[in-house]
Amino acid sequence: MAQMFDFAVVGGGLVGLATCLALQDRFGPINLLVLEKEGSWGAHQSGHNSGVIHSGIYYRPGSAKARLCKQGREALIAFCDRHAIPYRICGKLIVACDETELSRLKGLQQRAVENGIPTQFLSGEQAKQWEPHVHCVGALRVETTGVVDFKQVCRAYAREVEARGAEMHLNTLLMGVRTEANFTTLESSQGDFRCRFLINCAGLFSDRVAQLAGLRPPVRILPFRGEYYTLQPPSADCVKGLIYPVPDPAFPFLGVHLTRTVEDHVHAGPNAVLSLKREGYTRKDFSLKDCWECLSYRGFWRLVLPYMREGLREIRRSRSRALFAKSVQRMVPDICASDLIPNGAGVRAQAVTPEGKLVDDFLILEAPNALHVCNAPSPAATASLAIGQEIAKRVPACWRGQ
Known part of the structure; x- marks a missing residue:
């Protein structure tokens, strides 16, 4: 027995x-x-993520995400201290690259206030004190963000x-x-x-x-693949810490960002494209069962149709290093496409309702x-x-x- x-x-x-x-x-x-x-x-x-210790700035005040992120961050740092796991609380910049993004950035700062997360609003010139190569008209400095090897x-x-x-x-x-x-x-x-x-x-x-x-x-789990690149010198020297774009309300993911890891590598990514296999880390990975479960689910079609334009843009960017580089160059123009080296991918498990709503x-x-x-x-x-x-x-x- x-x-x-x-x-x-x-x-x-x-x-x-x-x-x-x-x-x-x-x-x-x-x-x-x-x-x-x-x-x-x-x-x-x-084991397939950007290694970021999040501050909790993005999450709806009062949500489990906001509450547990803040509690979990403190517990994680204490655990790393006890077990001698290297980490670095380096802070990050969330940058507005044009005037149209400034209002969203200020809204994000208000959300940070509601979540009890300290931030500092910076002008474009002030942001260069943290990231000399960044291009922006304004930025939010979040001190409590860090990096670790998960x-x-x-x-x-x-x-x-x-x-x-x-x-x-x-x-x-x-x-x-x-x-x-x-x-x-x-x-x-x-x-x-x-x-x-x-x-x-x-x-x-x-x-x-x-x-x-x-x-x-x-709900049903839909897999979204996020692809990463590593920056080689001299482009890697253009990034001191973490640089994020202002989240695009037209797309339900954070967008491509730059991360200097605890090992001192600089990663760019991830994008977000539908994976045709639940553990599909490359474009060639395919599972008939996983694909059918996705494509036969009404929630999938109700999710993707409103985001069709953004989704197609993500697919093109997934297949073009030059387009991927443009997303990065919008924040740091000095980064060269030729210095972006493919560095694997992760697959995010996203629960979606039959009505096509991402479980937030x-x-x-x-x-x-x-x-x-x-x-x-x-x-x-x-x-x-x-x-x-x-x-x-x-x-x-x-x-x-x-």
């Missing part, structure tokens, strides 16, 4: 492992199981979870879920496991895991003896420890008696 665990967490990324830490904090010694289908921790979204963070989470006694399984694909009155059986590629409480943190496959468990999620906040679905994290987009990496605490709080206090 399969061993019985108190909790099983499916998904070994930042959110899943942070949830494990939170469960161990809240309930003390527990019999905890972690299942991850890949051969390493944080193999997908957690792969290191994820591995440190895993080490601590295991040191506290959890049973950790890599290369273990979840294939089925059978729910009984008092426990759940997880059918996997490495045999069956039983648990009293299941927590789904499967990221790009969170909706499918929820379906395996008998739920009909009110974290989404955690509750079920008997289970919780399903069905939307955890940026700033989930920054907020991971706070998200984990939020998930642990939602576990019923009576779970031990079930």
Whole structure:
């Protein structure tokens, strides 16, 4: 008979492992199981991002994103200090490149005030004191933004979870879920496991895991690929820290930005194009099942039709280094297209409703003896420890008696 665990967490990324830490904090010694289908921790979204520690400036005041980003940022920095993980709080500039963007920039500053995030409004000349090569008519300086290697963070989470006694399984694909009155059986590629409480943190496959468990999620995960370039000298020397554009209200993503990483590399990106595979990191990656699920979903068409012009522009930019460079040169004209070297991509799991609305906040679905994290987009990496605490709080206090 399969061993019985108190909790099983499916998904070994930042959110899943942070949830494990939170469960161990809240309930003390527990019999905890972690299942991850890949051969390493944080193999997908957690390990394919820009490495930015977000301040929380963009998020709607009062939202879970705004609250958990601020809490998670503080917890993340404290964790990095305890585990000697290098990070840098370097601040960033959000730049208005023409007069039409100044009102949006000032609106962003007001949102920062409402979220309790200190900022400084700068003229174009003042911005050059921080970034000598930047071109803008105004900028917002956000001091609390930083950079870290989230792969290191994820591995440190895993080490601590295991040191506290959890049973950790890599290369273990979840294939089925059978729910009984008092426990759940997880059918996997490495045999069956039983648990009293299941927590789904499967990221790009969170909706499918929820379906395996008998739920009909009110959303579907659509994968968006974000491609990155690395800047080579002398262009790399034009960027001292982090430079972001003012978000475009006509497009639901932040836009291409420049990031000097904790390793002192300068990355440009990401863009945002639909991926034809949930884990499709190149333009050639294709999955018939993933593609059909996307194209047959009415929410997809209701989402993309209003953004058709912007979406086509993103596709062209994805296929043209020169067009990608123009987005960067708008902020830093001295950067040369020839110095942009392709540097991989990440895939963002975005939950979309049947009405075509992007779920703009974290989404955690509750079920008997289970919780399903069905939307955890940026700033989930920054907020991971706070998200984990939020998930642990939602576990019923009576779970031990079930």
